[in-house]
Amino acid sequence: MRLKHVLILAFILLSSVPMLLSLQYLNSFTASQYERQTEEQLSALSLIAKKRIESVLDRVKDNIALITSRTQMRISLDQWNNARDVKARNKVHKIINDAKVGLTKLHSISIYDNKGVLVTATADTPNGHQINIPVDKILPSIKLLKRNDQLLMLGIDRLLLNNKVIGYVKVALFADFIVELVNDRTGLGVTGEWLVAQRHDSGDALFVAPLKYDHDAAFKRRVSKEKIDIPITQALLGNERIMRHAPDYAGNLVIASTRYLSELDWGLVVKIEEDEVSQLMNKTKTVIYVSEVIIIIMAVLMGVGVSFYISNPLEKLASHTNKVAQGQFEQYPRSQTWKEVRDLTEHFNYMISSMKELNENLNAKVAERTKELADLNLQLTELSTRDPLTGLHNRRFLSEKLSEEVSRAKRYSSPLTLVILDVDHFKQVNDTWGHDVGDQALKIISSHLSSVIRESDVLARYGGEEFCILLPATEEEQARKFLDRIRMDIEYLKIGSGEKCFSVTCSFGIAKLDDDDTESSLTKKADLALYQAKSDGRNCIRCYSIDDIGGA
Ligand SMILES: Nc1nc2c(ncn2[C@@H]2O[C@H](COP(=O)(O)OP(=O)(O)OP(=O)(O)O)[C@@H](O)[C@H]2O)c(=O)[nH]1
DSSP states (O other): OOHHHHHHHHHHHHHHHHHHHHHHHHHHHHHHHHHHHHHHHHHHHHHHHHHHHHHHHHHHHHHHHHHHTOHHHHHHHHHHHHHOOHHHHHHHHHHHHHHHHTOTTEEEEEEEETTSBEEEESSOOOTTOBOOOOTTOOSSEEEEEEETTEEEEEEEEEEEETTEEEEEEEEEEEOHHHHHHHHOOTTSTTTOEEEEEEEOTTSSEEEOSOBTTBTTOTTTOEEOTTOTTSHHHHHHTTOOOEEEEEEOTTSOEEEEEEEEETTTTEEEEEEEEHHHHHHHHHHHHHHHHHHHHHHHHHHHHHHHHHHHHHHHHHHHHHHHHHHHHTTOOOOOOOOOSOHHHHHHHHHHHHHHHHHHHHHHHHHHHHHHHHHHHHHHHHHHHHHHHBOTTTOSBOHHHHHHHHHHHHHHHHHHTOOEEEEEEEETTHHHHHHHHOHHHHHHHHHHHHHHHHHHSOTTSEEEEOSSSEEEEEEETOOHHHHHHHHHHHHHHHHTOOBSOGGGOBOOOEEEEEEEOOTTOOHHHHHHHHHHHHHHHHHTTSSSEEEOOIIIIITO
């Protein structure tokens, strides 16, 4: 696996996984938090509404108490009960009218006698109107009703004089606060709604305010007491709770907070449709999911960027190292990347220059050594083919050259002549003048021979006092003339010094290469010719002839 791939993977895992996990946690946390917030908000709103209604209730009670506490009115009512005294009734009427002036939101005050028949009222009320008070009714009783499209809150209480019931008072207040309450949907989103219901005689919940989806519901629409999973039923059962997945009156699933107003026997519900909550949560989820995708994309891009930033210089360096390994000692270009790679590059370049220098030194040394070896080889070759006394080529060299020249001569059909010359009576020289002088004689003769032959000729010391001269491209006759001159020259060569000065002569045997000759036959022929020269008295030249010598 390549470094860049490891880095990309590591970066993605290290950066995105914790972030994704956090977002997932945030997602679920946000959803439950949102639901809880919604529930808490509904609960708080319903509680405030309940308190608000209870404060109105207290006001109604206060108003009733204000009336019932009027002693003069109760005395006058008692007189009316006893004697049907019109004056007394007028007195009652006046007192309640006076009381009405100080009361706000008041619709009417009505006074009934001990039989429940209307005595007087501040508003128009039919004469003889009778109030129906059940025996077991706990008083004061307060209830809501709709009259002439107006919501009224009715409070009824007994009027007592000396612990005896002398009549009843009925106070009616405008209950528009209920409509204000249900119309105020602040904080309830789009689907939020208030429901207010009082208990119908049948026990069902009877809505007392318009509904969002049924504006004509007040005092008409009911919810059966049997439907206990419906929030308003639960409210009337006195259960103050948060309900989830609860169907409302329209059949929608809602989150609801239920409240019960025990004194009024009212149910109060505030609710919001679950779909709305889900939609809001889904919006949050969508934002989180989009964030996750953006984070992953960014993590991938950053991972790729970072891994390239880290691995590219290393990959370039690695490929450059490969070049160096193949012997291309080029300096790595200076890179403006991270410090470690810069340091590595610097050390690498330093290493390359050292290696280059070493290599150059090594090459120079190898070349030097090779040259020395070649020189030594040459010297050795020379030594192995030279005669140490005279410095002339030796017999071995001659035999190689002879082989080459015989081949060449046959190939090109050119003449080739071999000469063997031998110092005459050399034993005598040694015996007379000493071996050293004999050596000197051999050197002088060699030196002279070397000085007169052509560059293409091959001169070699063939034996003790014997020399060979190989004359390529030379006819026998030419050779004879040339050798005759040499023979005479040798005669005049001075050997030794002073009184010990003397000269020597040489005998020459010549053989020319014939078609059927080999190196050895040619040599043999030259040798036979030399023998002939020696036989003929020495200091002379003899050419090999089959007739003259071959037969001998
Ligand atoms: N000083 C010296 N003498 C040598 C050398 N090589 C051979 N000789 C001597 O050369 C002499 C050759 O003698 P012989 O072969 O008898 O022939 P010669 O005396 O030259 O007589 P002919 O060849 O018949 O004229 C011997 O005494 C060898 O010792 C050498 O390198 N130095």
